[in-house]
Amino acid sequence: LGLPRMYHERVVDHYDNPRNVGSFDKNDPTVGTGLVGAPACGDVMKLQIKVDDSTGKIVDACFKTFGCGSAIASSSVATEWVKGKQMEEVLTIKNTEIAKHLSLPPVKLHCSMLAEDAIKAAVKDYQAKQTKSSGSTEVSP
Ligand code: FES
Numbered sequence: 001l002g003l004p005r006m007y008h009e010r011v012v013d014h015y016d017n018p019r020n021v022g023s024f025d026k027n028d029p030t031v032g033t034g035l036v037g038a039p040a041c042g043d044v045m046k047l048q049i050k051v052d053d054s055t056g057k058i059v060d061a062c063f064k065t066f067g068c069g070s071a072i073a074s075s076s077v078a079t080e081w082v083k084g085k086q087m088e089e090v091l092t093i094k095n096t097e098i099a100k101h102l103s104l105p106p107v108k109l110h111c112s113m114l115a116e117d118a119i120k121a122a123v124k125d126y127q128a129k130q131t132k133s134s135g136s137t138e139v140s141p
């Protein structure tokens with residue numbers, strides 16, 4: 001008569017074996033870096049995306065999180081969800097979806113918020129880089 005399992009095993013696995021831990025070169029023009037912090041607890045999350053310039057598709061993602069287990073698991077899920085998607089598409093990822101996926105309790109909602117914010121910040125960083133490089137490069141015919 002146990003409680004039904006509301007999550008599949010791989011969700012729990014995000015706590016024990018986070019996916020895509022690492023860093024890309026933040027100066028690489030195809031990389032977007034999102035660095036965000038949670039004022040309440042001081043935890044920090046860095047999430048990076050690698051984008052295919054011609055299609056706008058996110059081809060790879062990684063993260064480094066100095067924070068609680070829920071923040072680490074949330075970043076892990078976030079990197080899995082953004083891979084292979086268009087940039088506009090990942091802007092619609094909501095922290096509540098991540099929280100639901102990991103069955104996070106309400107007190108841990110802000111941990112998943114970090115992941116949503118980090119995705120948005122990474123896309124913004126990538127886009128800012130594109131405007132900068134197209135503005136500053138002189139192309140001679
Ligand atoms: Fe990995 Fe769902 S278990 S994203």
Ligand code: FES
Binds near residue numbers: 042069071110111
């Ligand atoms: Fe603050 Fe999890 S307790 S990010």
